[in-house]
Amino acid sequence: MKNDFFERLFNFSPHAIVGEYPLNIKEYLNDMKTLVDGTLERYIPSINSYPPDIFNSIRYSLFAGGKRLRPILVMASAKTIGSKREEVLPFACAIEMIHTYTLIHDDLPALDNDDFRRGKPTNHKEFGEAIAILTGDALLTMAFEIMSDTRSMPHINPLLILRAINEVARGVGPSGTIGGQVVDIESTGKEVDIPTLEYIHTHKTGEMILAAVRGGAILSNCQEDELNALTRYGENIGLAFQIIDDILDVEGESEMMGKTSGSDERMKKVTYPSIFGIAESKKIASRLIDNSIKSLEMFGERAEVLKDISEYIIARRF
Amino acid sequence: MKNDFFERLFNFSPHAIVGEYPLNIKEYLNDMKTLVDGTLERYIPSINSYPPDIFNSIRYSLFAGGKRLRPILVMASAKTIGSKREEVLPFACAIEMIHTYTLIHDDLPALDNDDFRRGKPTNHKEFGEAIAILTGDALLTMAFEIMSDTRSMPHINPLLILRAINEVARGVGPSGTIGGQVVDIESTGKEVDIPTLEYIHTHKTGEMILAAVRGGAILSNCQEDELNALTRYGENIGLAFQIIDDILDVEGESEMMGKTSGSDERMKKVTYPSIFGIAESKKIASRLIDNSIKSLEMFGERAEVLKDISEYIIARRF
Numbered sequence: 001m002k003n004d005f006f007e008r009l010f011n012f013s014p015h016a017i018v019g020e021y022p023l024n025i026k027e028y029l030n031d032m033k034t035l036v037d038g039t040l041e042r043y044i045p046s047i048n049s050y051p052p053d054i055f056n057s058i059r060y061s062l063f064a065g066g067k068r069l070r071p072i073l074v075m076a077s078a079k080t081i082g083s084k085r086e087e088v089l090p091f092a093c094a095i096e097m098i099h100t101y102t103l104i105h106d107d108l109p110a111l112d113n114d115d116f117r118r119g120k121p122t123n124h125k126e127f128g129e130a131i132a133i134l135t136g137d138a139l140l141t142m143a144f145e146i147m148s149d150t151r152s153m154p155h156i157n158p159l160l161i162l163r164a165i166n167e168v169a170r171g172v173g174p175s176g177t178i179g180g181q182v183v184d185i186e187s188t189g190k191e192v193d194i195p196t197l198e199y200i201h202t203h204k205t206g207e208m209i210l211a212a213v214r215g216g217a218i219l220s221n222c223q224e225d226e227l228n229a230l231t232r233y234g235e236n237i238g239l240a241f242q243i244i245d246d247i248l249d250v251e252g253e254s255e256m257m258g259k260t261s262g263s264d265e266r267m268k269k270v271t272y273p274s275i276f277g278i279a280e281s282k283k284i285a286s287r288l289i290d291n292s293i294k295s296l297e298m299f300g301e302r303a304e305v306l307k308d309i310s311e312y313i314i315a316r317r318f
Numbered sequence: 319m320k321n322d323f324f325e326r327l328f329n330f331s332p333h334a335i336v337g338e339y340p341l342n343i344k345e346y347l348n349d350m351k352t353l354v355d356g357t358l359e360r361y362i363p364s365i366n367s368y369p370p371d372i373f374n375s376i377r378y379s380l381f382a383g384g385k386r387l388r389p390i391l392v393m394a395s396a397k398t399i400g401s402k403r404e405e406v407l408p409f410a411c412a413i414e415m416i417h418t419y420t421l422i423h424d425d426l427p428a429l430d431n432d433d434f435r436r437g438k439p440t441n442h443k444e445f446g447e448a449i450a451i452l453t454g455d456a457l458l459t460m461a462f463e464i465m466s467d468t469r470s471m472p473h474i475n476p477l478l479i480l481r482a483i484n485e486v487a488r489g490v491g492p493s494g495t496i497g498g499q500v501v502d503i504e505s506t507g508k509e510v511d512i513p514t515l516e517y518i519h520t521h522k523t524g525e526m527i528l529a530a531v532r533g534g535a536i537l538s539n540c541q542e543d544e545l546n547a548l549t550r551y552g553e554n555i556g557l558a559f560q561i562i563d564d565i566l567d568v569e570g571e572s573e574m575m576g577k578t579s580g581s582d583e584r585m586k587k588v589t590y591p592s593i594f595g596i597a598e599s600k601k602i603a604s605r606l607i608d609n610s611i612k613s614l615e616m617f618g619e620r621a622e623v624l625k626d627i628s629e630y631i632i633a634r635r636f
Contacts, residue, residue, distance in 0.1 A: 045493070051500045054492045105455060110447035129428035130503050133451060137423060137458065138492040144462045145487035148480045158476035162466045165483070169463035174372045174456040175363070182369045185448050 025308040029067070032075060035085070036068040040093050043146060057127045057135040058142075062100050064118045069241075069309075070212040071096045076305040077216030077230055080296075088219050090152035091164060094143035095212050098172055101139035102181070102208070104132055111185060144169075156219050164215045171211035180204025184269070192270040198239075201272075205245075206238030213237075229295050233306060236292035241313055243285045246271035247278060289314040343626040347385070350393060353403070354386040357411050361464060375445045375453040376460075380418050382436045387559075387627075388530040389414045394623040395534030395548055398614075406537050408470035409482060412461035413530050416490055419457035420499070420526070422450055429503060462487075474537050482533045489529035498522025502587070510588040516557075519590075523563075524556035531555075547613050551624060554610035559631055561603045564589035565596060607632040 040062060049055045071092035075085040085092075107114040107122040108129065114122050124132035146152060147165045170176060180203025187196060213234035217227055250273045272281040292310045296303035358380060367373045389410030393403040403410075425432040425440040426447065432440050442450035464470060465483045488494060498521025505514060531552035535545055568591045590599040610628045614621035 049493070051492075051497050051504070053504065054496060054500045058492065101455075105451055108448075108451065110451060130426075131500065133423055133426065133428060134492075134496050134499055137419075137454070138496045140455065140458060141487050141491040141496065145484060145491055148466075148483040148487060150477060150480050150484070158480055159468060162468050162476055162479060165466040166463060166468070169459050169466060173459040173463055174369075174376065174452075175367070178372060178452050178456045178459065179369050181452055182372045182449065186369070186371065 025305075025312050028305065028308070029072060029312070032072045032085075033068045035089070036071045036093060036096060037063070039089055040096065043093055043097075043142070053127065053131055054134060054138055057123060057131050058138055060120075060126060061104055061117075061123045061135065062097065062139070064120055066096065066100070066118065068096060070099050070208060073209065073212040073234075073306075073309065074216035076309060077213045078220045080230070080299050080303045080306055081217050081220035081222045081226060082302070083216075083220035087153060087155055088216050090146050090149070091215055091219060092212075094146045095168065095208070095215065097139045097143040097146070098168065099208060101136040101143075102172070102177060104136040104139070106181065108132060111181070153219070157221065160219055160221055164218045167215050167218060168211045171207040176203055176207035176211075180207070187270060189268040194275065197270050197272070197275065201239055201242040202235070205242040206235065209238035209241065210234040225298070229298050232295035233292050233310075236288045236295065237310055237313060240285045240288035240292065240310075243272045243281055243288070244313060246273050247281055247285070249273075250278060286314060343623075343630050346623065346626070347390060347630070350390045350403075351386045353407070354389045354411060354414060355381070357407055358414065361411055361415075361460070371445065371449055372452060372456055375441060375449050376456055378438075378444060379422055379435075379441045379453065380415065380457070382438055384414065384418070384436065386414060388417050388526060391527065391530040391552075391624075391627065392534035394627060395531045396538045398548070398617050398621045398624055399535050399538035399540045399544060400620070401534075401538035405471060405473055406534050408464050408467070409533060409537060410530075412464045413486065413526070413533065415457045415461040415464070416486065417526060419454040419461075420490070420495060422454040422457070424499065426450060429499070471537070475539065478537055478539055482536045485533050485536060486529045489525040494521055494525035494529075498525070505588060507586040512593065515588050515590070515593065519557055519560045520553070523560040524553065527556035527559065528552040543616070547616050550613035551610045551628075554606045554613065555628055555631060558603045558606035558610065558628075561590045561599055561606070562631060564591050565599055565603070567591075568596060604632060 044058055044062065045055055071089075074088055074092035074095055078088040079085060103117060104123045106112050107117055108124055115125055116122060120126075122132075123135055127135070144165065147161065147168070150158070153161060172178065174182075180200050183196065184200045184204055187200065192200075210231065213230050214227060217230050222230070249271070272284060276284065289310050293307050296307055299306075362376055362380065363373055389407075392406055392410035392413055396406040397403060421435060422441045424430050425435055426442055433443055434440060438444075440450075441453055445453070462483065465479065465486070468476070471479060490496065492500075498518050501514065502518045502522055505518065510518075528549065531548050532545060535548045540548070567589070590602060594602065607628050611625050614625055617624075
């Protein structure tokens, strides 16, 4: 099965369907989403694979209409350093699989107990808890399978691939994303101070965004100072992204969020809006976005896409 | 934190505490268990790390008294090809972390709903379901972090490391271990035919044992015919191991199993003993063990440890 699947992947030419930047950012994001969706489609064995339930469930959550921000960041970061998007596309898709796994596990009854995600019943509502747990496990595992496949990224030095895999694993592990999830669960319904709130955001959301940005750069054999600059970029947009997400939750743009608005308040989750209010939270987010753009200075025009993504995030389209 | 942790690891000399084979197999297994335990101890951040609950929980399950069969197989397989155990020790420890993650998730209420494991309350009984789910996730992720760390296995070609990581990810993914878990859950309480039972065993238990054996050989830069022979070895001991485990469950050696005997019958799980009876199941296991030993012929004395492990498995010590 695996061989077929890679053959299908390599017979597929991303060039055929997407144009080169500069387009306007909306067209770029749409094109990149199409590219990621098409590639993910080829990575996931068909629903005729055995056992069918797990592959149905993987497809259900992976193709639930995500905007593909994280894989797009991988490709935009690689472009900033000078690689082609196709070279890091497998890695970009793996990041989206890991992101999807965290959503499935986060939604479980034992964690956030969410019934809806992106406008559809959450995975455990559709497939039951056992399959939901195993689907998250499967997506995490398949991500590492794709990243470590020596045929996936043949133009990249294996040492750089190992370094990028390591970066991701560290970022989404117990000192990263999972640490954020733990503190988030343990803080729900309690008085939370600002350092704890920052810890939750920078770890639960921030570390994966950072791994996407840094991963794309590492695979592109970036210099140390370039990696430092992109790290500041990733840290700033990561926190901005979460704050904007929380503002959207309060302002009730449930259509855009795909979940019931006000869910943070119902869950008694502490957020930037709940501590600082909406107006101040928007100011903080703007400042973070400005900082993210400033951190790109050394790249000049090469960082045009990353800059546009920053501006798009604050315009609240993600 | 991570740097400290690797410094601690590299200041630790495995040579200081273990002798070279041949010892008798019991001493060898004890020594290897001590080596694996000591190395795992250095891989897991202390309970003073933040957030403490996740690291407490990781330690609770990882140091619950496992026999370390899978990491020992990695080292024994590497030895058969000609590498030193220290060279593959990080990979071996990662395999044990993955094994522990599968146990934690398998025990969850939504899956097997087990209260005891290795004579102690299961992870979710001790820490709650949310932490148990995240602890499994953390162990799986940390395993890939360790395997991909370019400082961990400096003498091994990065392409071989990628290939071994890929092997493990494929083995424990939805077409491997997770596939076995899915079919196992979906078969519980139903009439199951022999091909389905074989699918469950070869995937749920077999694939990880196979990944251990093959991974150790791949990291040691084995030849294709050596890998084929070791694959037959791993397939045979993997299935034998599961059948013997099921026989022990029926015969009620609960002290050795660390869980309540007869749990398969209570869960209405189909097993070799339930289909073929105890006597015939023992014959099948013996035949598999004989086949595993036959598959080692090409290695001569170099495979002495693997052969002794086979004989030890049938003597029901694991």
